Amino acid sequence: MFSQISIVLLLLLCANTFHRRTCGTNLQLLCNENDRFALQIFKLGVGNHSNMLPSWSTEQDCCVWKGVHCDNTTGRVTRLDLHQQHLEVELRLESCHLTNISPSIKYVNFSSLSTLDLSGNHFFTELPYWLLNITTISHIDLSFNLLQGPIPKSLLSLRNLVFLKLNNNEISGSIPEWLGQHEQLQYLGLSENVFNGSIPSSIGNLSSLVDLSIRGLPHISENVLLLDLSDNSFSGPISPFFCHKLGRETSLDYLDISSNLFTGEVPDCWEYWKGLSFLFMQNNKLTGEVPQSMASFVDIIILNLSNNCLSGNFSLDLSNLKNLEYINLKRNNLSGAVPTRMPSGMEVMLLGSNQFEGNIPPQLSWQEHKEQFTIHFRSIWYTKGQELEYRDYGLLRTLDLSCNNLSGEIPPQVFSLDQLQTLNSSRNHLTGKMSREIGSMKNLESLDLSSNKLYGEIPTSISSLSFLSFLNLSNNDFTGQIPIGTQLQTFSASSYAGNPKLCGAPLPKNCTEASAIADGSKQNGGSNDEAFQIESLYLGIGVGFVVGFWGLWGSLFLNRTWRHTYIRFLNHVVDQIHVFVVVKWNSLKGTQ
Structure with missing residues (x-):
């Protein structure tokens, strides 16, 4: 033995x-x-x-x-x-200053060996052949050595492998495709080597795998344009990967490392990556501040750092990022004031669930971007009361400041953003009245101002927002009657709940006629708004009558089958009424 x-x-x-x-x-x-x-x-x-x-x-x-x-x-x-x-053959010789692992020995009889730990030594050789003949072995740890050469295919004969740790060596070549055949493998550590090529897709076939470490991926070529490592279980810091000495700038245009387990601070060496147009780092465990070197992104269009553990003041000057159209910093611990300096082409700004404080800056202003980019990407964000996933944000206009510590009034300039489709400033400490300028936001589809300290009447001009499909004004201090409009009464009562001084449909609390007239006269312009409200009501009734009239009679006029069916239906109804009258009349005569 x-x-x-x-x-x-x-x-x-x-x-x-x-x-x-x-x-x-x-x-x-x-x-x-x-x-x-x-x-x-x-x-x-x-x-x-x-x-x-x-x-x-x-x-x-x-x-x-x-x-x-x-x-x-x-x-x-x-x-x-x-x-x-x-003896139970379980051999552990870690950190013993050993220097020779004897690659010249072809075969040994370790018929009962299950665990071999030779980590932390000084082996400056290739993986030994005798090791690869131990068919009973299940745990191998050769990490933190100086092992060289490729991973030999004879490793495939070790069908009982559960634990394989080869990280922190100088193993070269590509990560072999056949590694995906180790069905029992639960831990695979290959990080900090000098592999080249791509990560084989067969790694995804390791159904028992619970811990995969391949960080310190091969250094990418300067000619790579797109790199997507998203939706994996990669862990550890990313600074060694991004901050190695490149010598010159890379050609990388698209980088996605989202939805992994990366930790540590966001690297501060983005001067090598100036050509990036799309950067996705969301859904990891990254910490620290947003580094100033990100201001060197001269071509960046989309920047997503959401759902991490970033902290500190956000002081990045976005105005230098001339091409930036989308930024998502949601679900971090960023603090300071809401950034005011931004490029004119900004389309989507998501800052919710942070620690931003102070007032909403009145300098917010976006110019309509005239070109529609068509690259497809994914992002999950909070709008219309739920988490939604959108693809291809071509012309979307979104401002999300929810779940922060913002205070003061909402600047009227915000309500003059006529291209805005989604506005979410919920769960802050905002005060003041809602500006009547909201009526100019003709493209608004979703409005969430809930859980603030807003007060006063709801402007009647809000009833002119014909595309509004989601509204939440709950938990504020609005007063008076809910403006009458073609859509405002279609929302559920929960959209207005938590405003005890608010009345009118769809709330169960009715407004008296006198208070309704008084509210109308005082509400942002007096008689003009009242006239607008009455005019809107009459206009809605008239449009409804015309649509209903022609919806019925137009169909009968144009469709012969429907017309004949309708006439037969009327004849049937008349016959039934005639029979009913005759029977009743006869019964009455019989009782006399």
Whole structure:
């Protein structure tokens, strides 16, 4: 069972070669201290619950330990004979300053070896062939060495592998496709090597895998244009990957590392990546501040850092990012004031669920971007009361400031953004009245101002927002009657809940006629608004009558089948009425 283990352990223990002689036990010769230390480490690493190595005591010279044979001249250990020792073969020799893993040995008989830990040594060789013949082994840790060369395909014969750790070496070549055939593999560590090529798709076939570490991916070529590592379980810091010495700028245009387990700070070396147009880093565990070197993105269009653990003041000058159209910083711990300096082409700004404070800056202004970009990307954000996923944000206009510590009034300039489709300033500490300028936001589809301290009447001009499909004004201090409009009464009562001074449909609280007239006269312009309100009501009634009239009679006029069916239906109804009248009349005559 242990016919060749002595040779292997000898070479693991000995850093230098020496002349071999037939060894006997020489009580006068002291064994080498380095060998004694290595044997003691070996004893600790070998499963030995029965304590079958009692002679391996520090009180005795290691050359007289049972199974240990030393050279008569040098005192160095030359052979170990551990057969019939009833040992559990689990070999752990981590951090023993070993230098030779003996790649020249072709085969050893480790028929019971299940765990081999040789990490933290100084092996400057390729992976040994004898290791790849141990078919019973399930745990291999060769990390933190100087191992070189490619991963040999003979590793595929170790079908019981559950744990394979080869990280922090100098292993080269590509990550082999056949690794995906290790169905029982639960831990795979390949990080911090010098692999090249791509990560094989077969890694996704490892159904038992729970821990995958490939960080320190090959350094990407300067000619790569698109890199997508999203939706994996990559972990660890990303700074070594992005901040290695490139020598010159890369050609990378699209980078997506979203939805992984990356940790550590966002790298501050983006001067090498000036050409990036699309950067997705959301849904990780990144920390620290947004680095100033991101201001060097001269071509950036989309920047998504949402759902991380970023903190500190956000002081990046967005106005330098001339092409920026979309920025998402939601669900972090960023603080400071809402950024005011931004490019004129900004289309989507998502800052919700942070610690921004102060007033909403009145300088917010966007100019309509005249060109529609068609690249498809994904983003999940909060609008219309739920999490939605949108693809291709071609012409979307969105402002999300929800879940912060903003205070003060909402500047009228915000309500003059006539291209805006979504406005979400909910769950802040905003005060003041809602500007009547909201009526000019003709493209608004979603409005959420809930959970603030807004007060006053709801402007009647809001009823002119014909595209509004979501509205939430709950938990404020609005007063008076809900303006009458073609859509405002179609929203549920929850859209207005938490405003005790508010009345009118769809709320169950009715407004008296006098209070309704008083509210109308006082509401942002007096008689003009009242006239507008009445005019809108009459206009709605008139349009409804015309649509209903022509919806019925126009169909009958144009469709002969419908017209005949309708006439037969009327004849049937008349006959039924005639019969009913005759029967009733006869019954009345009979009772007289």
